[in-house]
Amino acid sequence: MEDKITKEFLINKLDERLLGWPYKNILEINNNTDAKLACFILGACFIDVMAGFYFGIDCESSKKDSGKRFKEFVKIYLTKYDSETLWSDLRCGLVHAYAAGYKYLFVHNKPSYHLYETDKKQIVINLDDFIDDVKHAYDRLIEDIRNDDKIFKNARKRYFEMGLMEPKQLDTRSHQVI
Secondary structure (H helix, E strand, C coil): HHCCCCCHHHHHHHHHHHHHHHHHHHHHHHHHCCCCCCHHHHHHHHHHHHHHHHHHCCCCHEEEHHHHHHHHHHHHCCCCCCHHHHHHHHEEEEEECCCHHHEEEEECHHHCCCCCCCCCCCCCEEHHHHHHHHHHHHHHHHHHHHHCCCHHHHHHHHHHHHHHCCCCCCCCCCCCCC
């Protein structure tokens, strides 16, 4: 069954379930609320999921080496950022501890300061620029899935083994997921 999944089918599913759901949520939250840190957190999750497709993880391997995958993905697709620092400040610091990082300073509405080094040696990450960079990484990953058979096979494995989140409903009478 796995080998019957075509590149176009997979790309359409990724566009529908990743770009059309979590990435869309990032944009909606950024444009319609003051919950700007939530956008950075969702951005880190989006990087994680893209790394999983790039490396072809399954349920078992998803529990190991997530930091290594995240950092390697950043080195390949988000080259403006220091992978070690993005991992420690964003993925670990903000996502897991809801704490400000030491090297990166997360801001919004400061596009002229994106990747600027402050007097305290912190690097500014402006939210809109970060969101654009994450989208650009997604676009490049999709092109690599389309053009690189190894990356396609990895992404297909990840899709086949773990699927994608999708909206579901619960029938409260029968307790069945619809």
